[in-house]
Amino acid sequence: MRSDERGSIAVTVALLLPLLLTTLVGVVQLGALRVIAAKVASAADLATLAATDDQDQSALVRTGSLRLAPDAVAVARTFFALNLSTIAPLLATTPVSVAAQAEIAAFADVPAVDPLTGWRYEHPTVRIAVDVPVRTPVFGVVLPTTMTVRVRSASAPR
Amino acid sequence: MVLVVVPLLFGVIEFGWLFQRWLATQSVAAHAARYAGELGGDEPSLRAFIARELADVGIDPTRVEIDVAPTRVGWRDPVRVTVRAQERIDLPFILSTTVPISASAIARGELQR
Numbered sequence: 090m091r092s093d094e095r096g097s098i099a100v101t102v103a104l105l106l107p108l109l110l111t112t113l114v115g116v117v118q119l120g121a122l123r124v125i126a127a128k129v130a131s132a133a134d135l136a137t138l139a140a141t142d143d144q145d146q147s148a149l150v151r152t153g154s155l156r157l158a159p160d161a162v163a164v165a166r167t168f169f170a171l172n173l174s175t176i177a178p179l180l181a182t183t184p185v186s187v188a189a190q191a192e193i194a195a196f197a198d199v200p201a202v203d204p205l206t207g208w209r210y211e212h213p214t215v216r217i218a219v220d221v222p223v224r225t226p227v228f229g230v231v232l233p234t235t236m237t238v239r240v241r242s243a244s245a246p247r
Numbered sequence: 248m249v250l251v252v253v254p255l256l257f258g259v260i261e262f263g264w265l266f267q268r269w270l271a272t273q274s275v276a277a278h279a280a281r282y283a284g285e286l287g288g289d290e291p292s293l294r295a296f297i298a299r300e301l302a303d304v305g306i307d308p309t310r311v312e313i314d315v316a317p318t319r320v321g322w323r324d325p326v327r328v329t330v331r332a333q334e335r336i337d338l339p340f341i342l343s344t345t346v347p348i349s350a351s352a353i354a355r356g357e358l359q360r
Contacts, residue, residue, distance in 0.1 A: 098248060102248055113259065120262060120266040131273055135353065171353045175350075
């Protein structure tokens with residue numbers, strides 16, 4: 090290799106290195122965002138499951154069919170906040186605040202159509218719908234707004 | 248150029264692998280929390296379940312720390328399962344290290360004693 094070719098390669102590397110490093114950091118941040126989204130979805134799933142695991146015992150004895158417990162929405166909200174607390178450093182606001190703003194609905198009378206999601210429920214269902222603001226340090230440098238993760242989760246007792 | 252491109256390539260692959268492990272650990276923690284709620288706390292069958300789930304996703308269960316709190320959960324009370332793993336990443340010419348991965352999930356005690 091001639092000395093002027095070595096110089097040409099050094100210039101190419103110097104020009105491409107920032108682009109490569111920026112791409113790498115962006116890929117890592119996107120991966121982290123994907124993980125955060127999965128964790129938030131898991132928190133919502135666990136919350137709706139916790140809310141539907143417990144049924145209205147007296148209604149079950151009286152009618153023989155599964156009915157949601159009267160406190161299903163409150164239980165879902167509590168367990169959503171509890172599960173979000175395990176990933177609190179990744180959120181742009183507090184878990185309690187996210188859970189308080191979540192749209193949580195119990196559909197006791199079925200069949201029913203969810204006005205928010207359009208989903209149809211054949212069994213009593215608890216649904217969580219929320220946009221969760223998350224921390225994205227890299228994207229935060231280039232984007233003026235906070236990124237949010239949209240979660241829709243529903244569970245029914247079987 | 249090789250000193251730059253090879254670590255970058257390995258970096259993308261290793262971090263992808265790390266994210267996959269992170270997601271898998273989260274999934275195992277969520278399943279384990281639900282099972283802990285059904286069992287009423289920390290039981291040998293829960294440990295065996297977690298070991299099986301970890302092995303299924305390619306994580307060595309012997310190198311994983313599991314914490315169940317409380318060890319005996321009451322009906323309708325929260326039970327938390329935490330799974331901590333140490334994952335090794337190797338970037339040629341730069342570093343070889345272990346990265347701690349931790350996932351927690353909280354479910355509701357379903358056992359009415």
